[in-house]
Amino acid sequence: MSTLEAAADPDAPLRSVTLPAEWDADAAAALAQLIPGTDAITLSHATARWVDALTQDDATARSLTWLLLTRQAAPTEAVWACAFDRAPGFVVNLAAFVTPGEGFAAETFVAALRLLAGVLRNAANTTADQRNGELPLPDLFAPQQDTVTASAITGQETQSMPPRIAGDILLTNLDACLAGVGLDYDSEDGRAAACAIATLATLTAHSGCGPETLPLPPVRTVLPGLSETLRAVWNDAAVETENPLDLIETGFSTSGPVDGLLGVEACGLAPVFSLLRPDGRLAASTQHRLHARDFTTETALAAALAGEDVLPLPGSTAHMAMYRALTGFIDRMPARPDPAAQPMRRKLERGMRRALPQRHGGFTQKTAIGGHRLFLRTGEYEDGTLGELSLTPTRESAMVKGLMESFGEAVSIGLQYGAPLEEYVSSFAYSCFGPSGTVEGDPVATYATSMLDYAFRALSEAYLDKKLPDGPHQDMQGDPDPLLPLDFPGDESDPTPRKRGSLRLVVS
Structure with a gap:
């Protein structure tokens, strides 16, 4: 024990x-x-x-x-x-x-x-x-024809239960x-x-x-x-x-x-x-089927690397x-499977994590939002569903980069525990914060209100087959940020030229 x-x-x-x-x-x-x-x-x-x-x-x-x-x-x-x-x-x-x-x-x-x-x-x-x-409901299950029993001798009609x-x-x-x-x-x-x-x-x-x-x-x-x-x-x-x-x-x-x-x-x-267990090892059924095909783990890996579909x-x-x-050999058949359900999506019980395979598919997208570069990487399960997200801004501060990478890891954990991607897209698409601006390198969007806005709209098109339109530009939403160091035009009737602001270095 x-x-x-x-x-x-x-x-x-x-x-x-x-x-x-x-x-x-x-x-x-x-x-x-x-x-x-x-x-x-x-x-x-x-x-x-x-x-x-x-x-x-x-x-x-x-x-x-x-x-x-x-x-x-x-x-x-x-x-x-x-x-x-x-x-x-x-x-x-x-x-x-x-x-x-x-x-x-x-x-x-x-x-x-x-x-x-x-x-x-x-x-x-x-x-x-x-x-x-x-609850016993004999009237609902009784047959239409009367069944002859011993009580029929007395002239009483009975129905079989x-x-x-x-x-x-x-x-x-x-x-x-x-x-x-x-x-x-x-x-x-x-x-x-x-x-x-x-x-x-x-x-x-x-x-x-x-x-x-x-x-x-x-x-x-x-x-x-x-x-x-x-x-x-x-x-x-x-x-x-x-x-x-x-x-x-x-x-x-x-x-x-x-x-x-x-x-x-x-x-x-x-x-x-799934060919793998949640811990990443080969499932017992996979090992049995490899043995039935005269494959060892090494020869199966070599065949897979050569492009052969070893276990479809x-x-x-x-x-x-x-x-x-x-049908006909079992008393209660389960719900009829839907042939059009492709790809199949795995339903997870609460508390059960579906680990991503060690060797998996996905894509890497390099893009820029308002001139700020971003690498978006995904990891996929065997059935093509999303299981991992990585967001890496290349030229941001260490704090911004760490927060973005930690956010991607948190989303990955949620996906592996069965959280629907639709909810993430609904929550984070069109989120507004800098940097924002024109999207370069990916035709999925021409403008993004934030890096997260672009990322989740890209995931929506790739994994949900749903393309979301661009959000409104920030310069159309109101006055510019008053904290930016911009010179505002003065009154044209005032002949006195406006003195440009300057900075002074003070040493104490």
């Missing part, structure tokens, strides 16, 4: 978080977000709280703890807070069931899901009196799972493997609920041994029962602290891909293809 200092929010005070030594600072920050307060946190104590609330069986409690320690599964945020006003759920890390060189552990995956389904159904029964967040939802099993880290078995997200084999894994999860979760709740198995299963496991789970689940169990629904997780606790690279069905990143069309492929 190790103890780290972490906080759920950059503005919150740091807390001592004790967790396994191999877990990183992101997991510590996620645990701090899951456990509110300011006191020190120990993973074992926080885990024991929700484990005791879900089960009293020692063997089941040890199994749940083991799933968490191996980062294979963790409960949703509400369960960590022991809030059972709605159906509980678990997030399952698909990549944690992949062993390099051995493939996807289908039988271990099924055993874990059966354990979680049993825990969720037991919790649904023991916490039924606390579920005030769900929908099955009670006992909980959710949410899948995550799909892309890293596919990378671990040597498949690309944007490939026919990758989509076939994802459909097979999703079907296996849904069949296991619906086992005991009746054959009418089961999805049809996919046509292809490309993972070795998965077809046999699918067939066995289907045979167990497709059995008629007079007393069907409460339904466990399957779906995909959304970005949150539970994914950070499990060490997930990209959550959900349509993740935003999937786009929104790949997300749409995966979405269509998985």
Whole structure:
């Protein structure tokens, strides 16, 4: 075990978080977000709280703890807070069931899901009196045709009720799972493997609920041994029962602290891909895909320097293809991805910084505002979004130069924490202070009211595709500055010439 200092929010005070030594600072920050307060946190104590609330069986409690320690599964945020006003759920890390060189552990995956389904159904029964967040509305879900039951013998008509939802099993880290078995997200084999894994999860979760709740198995299963496991789970689940169990629904997780606790690279069905971890190292999925292509880190770098696209990143069309492929094999599909969303913009949770890659793109612009030179430099992420800004005036005083450079660094930190560029442009475009004047060297503007005015209007055109017009010239806004040493014309009727001002050196 190790103890780290972490906080759920950059503005919150740091807390001592004790967790396994191999877990990183992101997991510590996620645990701090899951456990509110300011006191020190120990993973074992926080885990024991929700484990005791879900089960009293020692063997089941040890199994749940083991799933968490191996980062294979963790409960949703509400369960960590022991809030059972709605159906509980678990997030399952698909990549944690992949062993390099051995493939996807289908039988271990099924055993874990059966354990979680049993825990969720037991919790649904023991916490039924606390579920005030769900109101029964039988009239909305009742079928149009009457169902013949035993009460029909007495001449009474009854309507079948929908099955009670006992909980959710949410899948995550799909892309890293596919990378671990040597498949690309944007490939026919990758989509076939994802459909097979999703079907296996849904069949296991619906086992005991009746054959009418089961999805049809996919046509292809490309993972070795998965077809046999699918067939066995289907045979167990497709059995008629007079007393069907409460339904466990399957779906995909959304970005949150539970994914950070499990060490997930990209959550959900349509993740935003990155070849690097936040600390700048190669992601595990990147290493797996390089190995599948017989690349080492050195040979991949050499190929990239030679202009070869070693690992092309999937786009929104790949997300749409995966979405269509998985429809029908999972209970609750996420929001339909937008194929026109290019470039994809990464959504960051509060307190999570997206570090800029060590080797990144961008541009450098040399310009002059009112005769004062300025260098504007940008740094970009792989998806083309802005992540870094540098403003360097070359011939200003040390104080002005330091303030401008510090301002650019502050804006860069905000962008890497997810602050929208639109807000910066709205706040600093058209700001008025010297130096100002004619813009030379960049056609984006002909006149700028300040260096910041020019900089953020240039960023608006480059990264927001929105060109902002010039602001009004300062000489059109009012009288000249009275502090400037200018000679004002005198009265023409006064024949006495005006004496020009002079300076005297006084030595004391």
